[in-house]
Amino acid sequence: MTGAPDPTKAQKGLAGVSVADTRISKSDADGSLIYRGYPIWEIATNAGFEETAYLILNGKLPTGSQLESFTEGLRERAKVQPKVLGIMRELGRNADPIDVIRTAVSALGSIDSEEDMQGKQMSLEAKMSVLAANSHRVPRGEAPRYPKRNLRFSDNLLQMLTTKEATEYERRVFERVMMLYLEHDLNASSFTVRAVASTLADPYAAASAGLASLKGPLHGGANEAAMEMLLRIKDPAKAGEFLKVAFKEKRKIMGFGHRVYKEFDPRARLCKEYLREMLTRRGGDDTLYRLCEAMETEMWREKRIPPNLDFYAAPIFYSLGIEVPLYTPIFSACRIFGWMAHYNEQLEDNKLIRPDSTYVGPSALKYVPIEDRTLG
Numbered sequence: 001m002t003g004a005p006d007p008t009k010a011q012k013g014l015a016g017v018s019v020a021d022t023r024i025s026k027s028d029a030d031g032s033l034i035y036r037g038y039p040i041w042e043i044a045t046n047a048g049f050e051e052t053a054y055l056i057l058n059g060k061l062p063t064g065s066q067l068e069s070f071t072e073g074l075r076e077r078a079k080v081q082p083k084v085l086g087i088m089r090e091l092g093r094n095a096d097p098i099d100v101i102r103t104a105v106s107a108l109g110s111i112d113s114e115e116d117m118q119g120k121q122m123s124l125e126a127k128m129s130v131l132a133a134n135s136h137r138v139p140r141g142e143a144p145r146y147p148k149r150n151l152r153f154s155d156n157l158l159q160m161l162t163t164k165e166a167t168e169y170e171r172r173v174f175e176r177v178m179m180l181y182l183e184h185d186l187n188a189s190s191f192t193v194r195a196v197a198s199t200l201a202d203p204y205a206a207a208s209a210g211l212a213s214l215k216g217p218l219h220g221g222a223n224e225a226a227m228e229m230l231l232r233i234k235d236p237a238k239a240g241e242f243l244k245v246a247f248k249e250k251r252k253i254m255g256f257g258h259r260v261y262k263e264f265d266p267r268a269r270l271c272k273e274y275l276r277e278m279l280t281r282r283g284g285d286d287t288l289y290r291l292c293e294a295m296e297t298e299m300w301r302e303k304r305i306p307p308n309l310d311f312y313a314a315p316i317f318y319s320l321g322i323e324v325p326l327y328t329p330i331f332s333a334c335r336i337f338g339w340m341a342h343y344n345e346q347l348e349d350n351k352l353i354r355p356d357s358t359y360v361g362p363s364a365l366k367y368v369p370i371e372d373r374t375l376g
């Protein structure tokens with residue numbers, strides 16, 4: 001690419017256009033990702049979810065007492081009002097879980113009793129996990145699952161998502177994947193949140209818009225689409241044939257490709273290792289890992305396109321016994337922290353996000369009365 005894009009020409013998908021200065025995080029084409037200055041592997045290896053959330057929101061790792069009061073603030077706000085659960089139930093068994101969460105967040109915006117901005121944001125951050133875990137079961141008429149006191153944030157989400165018993169290593173893997181989903185600079189949903197924040201709308205409005213943006217398979221919906229694809233292929237030996245047909249039909253392979261990462265997504269690399277280690281420790285069937293690896297090898301050989309986070313997070317969730325329709329909801333339960341960091345950063349130095357467009361339609365047309373109009 002040569003120099004900055006021409007600002008008078010529309011940049012498709014805003015590719016290569018910087019729309020904000022940020023101190024929150026940065027992904028780069030060389031496969032690097034930093035959270036508030038820390039390389040992602042430094043955080044994923046050493047920190048916990050609550051610590052990482054605090055870092056993303058406040059710019060600094062917390063002291064012991066700061067972490068304690070942040071964690072307690074989340075615990076205190078985790079109870080979802082029965083009215084909100086009732087609205088979720090009303091949506092019925094065919095409701096898409098992200099639509100359910102989005103509707104619940106809108107309802108929450110109308111009834112939440114939080115008064116100040118920080119309380120509202122912490123309420124959303126705390127409740128999003130509970131909404132996510134219940135987004136598939138409550139509309140189907142099943143009893144809601146609730147968080148337990150004294151559990152790590154990630155352990156709590158996991159125990160609400162599945163009754164399958166996880167080992168300490170597996171729980172730590174889930175926590176790490178959650179940390180990788182927590183923030184990722186100006187992805188589509190965080191940009192959406194910033195656009196809504198720039199109008200001075202409240203955080204519930206911004207989060208519900210973020211959820212709408214997250215839903216699509218080119219963004220958050222990709223983890224579910226990737227898992228459904230893996231379940232269809234099943235056999236590592238069939239990966240090549242599956243891809244050949246998909247390429248011929250010009251179908252996109254879900255869980256591959258990224259706007260920023262063209263060589264590798266560092267989050268996918270970490271998750272690949274977690275998946276391998278998790279299945280090795282179990283000592284059982286590693287077909288799923290071999291299938292992912294076969295897909296990765298073939299995609300790279302044929303298209304030079306690497307897997308993204310969703311591709312390796314999905315089989316981890318599957319191996320933990322989590323139902324596929326809950327994968328994008330998990331994404332939202334993590335990314336809400338990143339969204340709120342972006343919401344706040346936008347307001348620190350706000351200017352309404354209102355870009356320009358390049359008009360390419362006709363002009364100076366003459367009005368034709370309806371009776372004189374013809375088709376075509």
Ligand code: ACO
Nearest residue numbers: 217218219220222252253254255256257258259308309310
């Ligand atoms: N499968 C097949 N071909 C692909 C894929 C893919 N997954 N991704 C990109 N390509 C091809 C495109 O067809 C295009 O080819 P062309 O130049 O011959 O037309 C080229 O690579 C460039 O792709 P774009 O879609 O233009 O790249 P962009 O930066 O706009 O898109 C995106 C990035 C949307 C993520 C894309 O790679 C994609 O659709 N991937 C599948 C969905 C997915 O996994 N999304 C998750 C993103 S990560 C996240 O949300 C955590």
